[in-house]
Amino acid sequence: MTNFAQTKEQFHLPKDIIYLDGNSLGPLPLAACSRVQDTMQNEWGELLIRGWNEASWFSQPISVGDRLARLIGAETGSVVVGDTLSIKIFQALGAALAMKPDRHVILSDRGNFPTDLYMAEGLIQSLDRGLQLHTPAPEAVEASIDESVAVLMLTEVDYRTGRRHDMKKLTAKAHAHGVITIWDLAHSAGALPLALSEAKADFACGCTYKYINGGPGAPAFMYVAPRHADNAEPILAGWQGHAEPFDFDLNYTAHAGAARMRVGTPPVLQMASLEAALDIWEQVDMHDVREQSIVLSERFIKSVERQCNQLKLASPRDPMQRGSQVSFHFEHGYQAIQALISRGVIGDFRAPDIMRFGLTPLYITEADVDAAADHIATVINERLWDNPEFMRKGTVT
Numbered sequence: 001m002t003n004f005a006q007t008k009e010q011f012h013l014p015k016d017i018i019y020l021d022g023n024s025l026g027p028l029p030l031a032a033c034s035r036v037q038d039t040m041q042n043e044w045g046e047l048l049i050r051g052w053n054e055a056s057w058f059s060q061p062i063s064v065g066d067r068l069a070r071l072i073g074a075e076t077g078s079v080v081v082g083d084t085l086s087i088k089i090f091q092a093l094g095a096a097l098a099m100k101p102d103r104h105v106i107l108s109d110r111g112n113f114p115t116d117l118y119m120a121e122g123l124i125q126s127l128d129r130g131l132q133l134h135t136p137a138p139e140a141v142e143a144s145i146d147e148s149v150a151v152l153m154l155t156e157v158d159y160r161t162g163r164r165h166d167m168k169k170l171t172a173k174a175h176a177h178g179v180i181t182i183w184d185l186a187h188s189a190g191a192l193p194l195a196l197s198e199a200k201a202d203f204a205c206g207c208t209y210k211y212i213n214g215g216p217g218a219p220a221f222m223y224v225a226p227r228h229a230d231n232a233e234p235i236l237a238g239w240q241g242h243a244e245p246f247d248f249d250l251n252y253t254a255h256a257g258a259a260r261m262r263v264g265t266p267p268v269l270q271m272a273s274l275e276a277a278l279d280i281w282e283q284v285d286m287h288d289v290r291e292q293s294i295v296l297s298e299r300f301i302k303s304v305e306r307q308c309n310q311l312k313l314a315s316p317r318d319p320m321q322r323g324s325q326v327s328f329h330f331e332h333g334y335q336a337i338q339a340l341i342s343r344g345v346i347g348d349f350r351a352p353d354i355m356r357f358g359l360t361p362l363y364i365t366e367a368d369v370d371a372a373a374d375h376i377a378t379v380i381n382e383r384l385w386d387n388p389e390f391m392r393k394g395t396v397t
C-alpha cells in the first residue's frame with residue numbers, strides 16, 4: 001500500500017494553501033532543492049565539461065526515460081526525455097505520417113489541446129502532400145476511424161473536462177484499420193495507471209511538470225514502441241539522435257531505438273529536479289494513486305454539488321470516464337477562481353467557463369478536499385467573486 005502521508009511530507013506545500021493545480025504544475029519535491037544545488041555545485045561547478053561523462057549527463061535522456069517507463073507501462077529503452085511536449089508531438093506525428101505515405105487524414109478531436117493541433121497544421125503545410133486534419137467531437141472519434149486515416153492523434157484525458165478516451169479500445173480499432181496511434185499523456189502520466197506496452201500504443205508523448213512534479217520547464221518524454229523504434233524517422237533529426245554523435249559525421253545516421261528521437265543538448269538542471277520527483281514516484285503504486293484519486297474526486301463533487309447548485313459538473317460523472325481532475329461550468333468562473341486563490345485555494349480557469357481542480361493523492365488529503373469545497377460554496381453562495389479586483393486577467397490563467 002502506498003503511504004500517502006509519507007509522500008505528502010516530501011513536498012514543499014506553502015502554508016495555508018490548498019493546491020488543486022498539480023495538473024498544471026506539480027509542487028516542489030523538497031529533495032529537488034538539494035538535488036539541483038548538488039548538480040550545480042558538484043557537477044557543473046567542479047566537473048565542468050567533464051560532467052557529460054563523469055556525471056552521466058549525456059545518457060540522462062535515456063536513463064531518466066527508463067525511470068518514467070515504469071510509470072507508464074512501457075518497455076525499458078522505449079522512452080526518451082527532452083525538449084517540450086509540443087516538439088515531441090511534432091516528431092511523433094512526423095514519424096507516424098512517414099509510415100503511412102499513401103494515407104491523407106490525421107484524426108484527432110476538437111477537445112484536444114491547441115498546441116497538438118497547431119503542430120499537426122504546421123506539419124501538413126510543410127509536408128505539402130495533401131494531408132488533412134479531422135477534429136470531430138471526442139465521442140465521434142471511434143466512428144471516424146477508417147482506411148483513410150494515417151494517424152490517430154489523441155490526448156487521452158481532456159485538459160478541460162477530464163474526460164478520458166479508452167486507449168486500449170481505440171488503439172485496437174485503429175490497428176484493425178491500419179492506423180498508427182499517438183497518445184498525448186499530458187494529463188495521464190502520474191495521474192492514471194498506464195500500460196502503453198499492453199495497449200500496443202505506437203507512439204506516446206507527455207510532460208513531466210504536471211502530475212509528475214518535475215518543475216516548471218521540466219522536459220517532455222516520448223515513447224516509441226520497440227517494434228517501430230529502429231525504423232521510425234525522427235523528423236527533427238538532431239546531432240544527439242545520431243548513431244555516433246561525436247563522429248560529427250555530415251551525413252545523418254539515426255541511432256538505434258527510441259534514442260534517435262533525441263534532438264539536442266538536454267536540460268541538465270531540470271533533469272536534476274525531475275530525478276528528485278521520480279524518487280517519490282518510486283515509493284508509489286499507480287493503482288493506489290488511482291483509487292485514492294477517485295475517493296478524493298467523488299468526495300469533492302458530492303460536497304460541491306450538495307452546497308451550491310450554480311456549478312454544473314463539466315467532467316464525466318462516472319469516475320472511470322475521468323482522469324484525475326474535476327471541472328465545473330460557471331459563467332463567472334474566472335472571477336470565482338481568482339476569489340478562491342485569494343482565499344488560499346488554488347485551481348485554475350480554462351475558457352470559456354471552466355473551473356478546473358486537480359486532485360492529486362500524493363499531497364492532497366480528504367480534509368483538503370472538504371475545505372476546498374467549503375470555500376467554493378462560500379465564494380459562490382455569497383457572490384464573493386463579484387469584485388472588480390477579480391476581473392483583471394493575468395497572462396497565464
Ligand SMILES: *Cc1c(COP(=O)(O)O)cnc(C)c1O
Nearest residue numbers: 084085086113155159184186207
Ligand atoms: C500541457 C499540455 C501541452 C503543453 O505542451 P508544452 O510543449 O509542454 O508547452 C501539450 N498538450 C497537452 C494535451 C497538454 O495538456
